[in-house]
Amino acid sequence: MLRPHALLRRTAMIDRLPPQHPDRIALANELHARPFPELAAPCRAAMIALQPESGAAERDPEADRAHLRALLDRHGAQHPAPGADHYFGALGRARLKWERHTEFVSYTLFLDGPAAQPFDGADFALFPPDWLAEAPGRIIASALVHVDLTEDAAAPGPAERAILERCFSAESLALSRVLDGKALAATDFRLHEHGCARIAVFVRPEVGRRRLGRLVQRLLELETYKSASMLTLPVARRAQRRLSEIDQELTRLMEGLRRGDGDSRATLDALMELSTEIETMAARAAFRFGAGRAYETIVRDRIAALREERVEGRQTFAEFINRRYDPAMRTCHAAEGRLRDLAARAARVADLLRTRVDVEMSAQNQALLESMDRRAALQLRLQETVEGLSVVAISYYAVNLAAYALAPLAKMAHVDKTWLTAALAPPVVAAAWWGLRRMRRRLAGGGD
Known part of the structure; x- marks a missing residue:
């Protein structure tokens, strides 16, 4: 036993710990937020799962919660906590387990005692027709569970055989011994009256309430997720x-x-x-x-x-x-x-x-590049041809202008105009050629 001063010392040490992650408590509580029901045979259960026709994963969560609250108000039951995705509480003579999943929402009723007739569907009366009509989605899975006592779970007795033969299809019936041989579970995975699957459980009296509740919950989840995956x-x-x-x-x-x-x-x-x-x-x-x-x-x-x-x-x-x-x-x-x-x-x-x-x-x-090269070469040759013609034209006009300008001097020197023109032609042609060449080199960026 810790002494008072030791307890105070440990409390002080805890107070000095770093602050907790903001989601730590919520995540820890999430692991315990969906407890299994506690059931005692004989009893029964009725389950429906609803999914919107489109946009199931993006549906408004408040629409699901509002639909749940509308059902609880019909029976004067307590509302769930704001923002809750699961609920378990009394609903009239039954207990209701409500869960909101990613794509669908499920309602499960657990009732004590046997039904008037196994799988008669009378328990669905707790779901009012007008409330069902306003459901934000359509049924993707529904099941009825019949739980009864048996003295020997090694094999079905006469009473169990009667229920199996009357309520299930022999061709697809699956029957197993579960809970370490203390219970029998049966279903045929078919949809019967009311559009529901049927699950029967025959359990020995010594099986505890929590253990039976876990078995029934797993069988219902098996039917629900089987139907959801088949979509x-x-x-x-x-x-x-x-x-x-x-x-x-x-x-x-x-x-x-x-x-x-x-x-x-x-x-x-x-x-x-x-x-x-x-x-x-x-x-x-x-x-x-x-x-x-x-x-x-x-x-x-x-x-x-x-x-x-x-x-x-x-x-x-x-x-x-x-x-x-x-x-x-x-x-x-x-x-x-x-x-x-x-x-x-x-x-x-x-x-x-x-x-x-x-x-x-x-x-x-x-x-295209080769064609452009050919056109460039042709253009260059044309340019050179034009340049030669330009030299001739410029020279022709320059020689004539020079001849007119020097004609008086040639007359005084007794030089014939023809010889004057012939003498002027070579230097003028050379000057015109040199000038055009120098201009082209400057335009091409080649300098002088």
Whole structure:
């Protein structure tokens, strides 16, 4: 036992610790925010999960909370804390567990005692029809759970067999021994009356309330997340159909590229259009595929947590999942992988085609440069020709002007005009040629 002065010393040390992270307490409480219900057999449960038709992940959280408060007000129940994403409390003669997930919201009713008839759906009366009609979404999963006592969980007795034969499809019935052999769990993963899946649990009297509550909650989560993950399958099938068409178009473009048919730029435009469509499909389906993978992981975790044992040669939950559920999930994974592979393939073809276009443009540029060189050489020759003609023209006028200017002096010196003109021509032509050449060198930047 700590002495008072030692306790004070430890308290002082705690006070000197650095400040806590602002989210630490909230995150620690999050681990304990969704407790399992405590149930005692016989009892029953009814669950529905609602999801908006579009924009489920971006939906207004206050709309979900307002819908919950409307239900609680019908029964005079206490409201949840502001901003809560989960709630557990009394709702009339039942207990309500409400959870807000990324894409959907679930309502689960737990009621004590057996139903008048197993799976009669009467417990859904706690959800008023007008309240259901105002729900911000549509039902993606619903289930009824029947929990009863059994004296021997090694195999179903006459009473349990009667319920299994009357309420479940024999072809798809999955039956397992769970809770270390102290309970039987059964379902056929089908939708029955009221559009609900049915789950039956037969448990020995010594099983504790918390342990039974965990089992029922896991079975409900198995049904909920199985249904949520299956929402990916229609998206995958639509994507597969369109991807097959895109694959054929991409193959055709590649064959044309190999043969060198058609205009490369037109082919590149068509390829970029396909690439844009692929990227758009990938962006739109990315969340759905990611959510499907996450839900599938939860389904497998819930199956593993059951620690099933086979009963009378019946298929277990895991075997049903492997036979019926896995092919659907593999289709989703295949569609996601094919979408990713086609995007990479289109990018590689686009790179090859861009390289080809660049090479063709380089060849065109080379031909253009050669043509410009030829035109420049021709222009230079024309310029030299014009320059020669200019020298002749300038010289002609300069000689005539000089002859007129020197004619009086030539007359006084008794020099004939013809000889004067002949004498003036060479120096004038030379001066004109030298002047034009000097001017051209200056214009070209060559200096004198």
